[in-house]
Amino acid sequence: MSAxxxxxxxxxxxxxxxxxxxxxxxxxxVQRIMDDNVADCEAAQQE
Numbered sequence: 001m002s003a004x005x006x007x008x009x010x011x012x013x014x015x016x017x018x019x020x021x022x023x024x025x026x027x028x029x030v031q032r033i034m035d036d037n038v039a040d041c042e043a044a045q046q047e
Contacts, residue, residue, distance in 0.1 A: 010037075
């Protein structure tokens with residue numbers, strides 16, 4: 001089994017997964033459920 005997280009912004013991203021047996025693979029969108037650190041993340045990207 002493998003999984004890879006791709007972050008597209010400070011609040012969202014995707015989880016790519018591959019489970020060879022029974023042959024499952026796909027992408028699941030993910031997002032923060034609490035936005036309390038989004039502003040800090042965005043500010044850090046501006047530096």
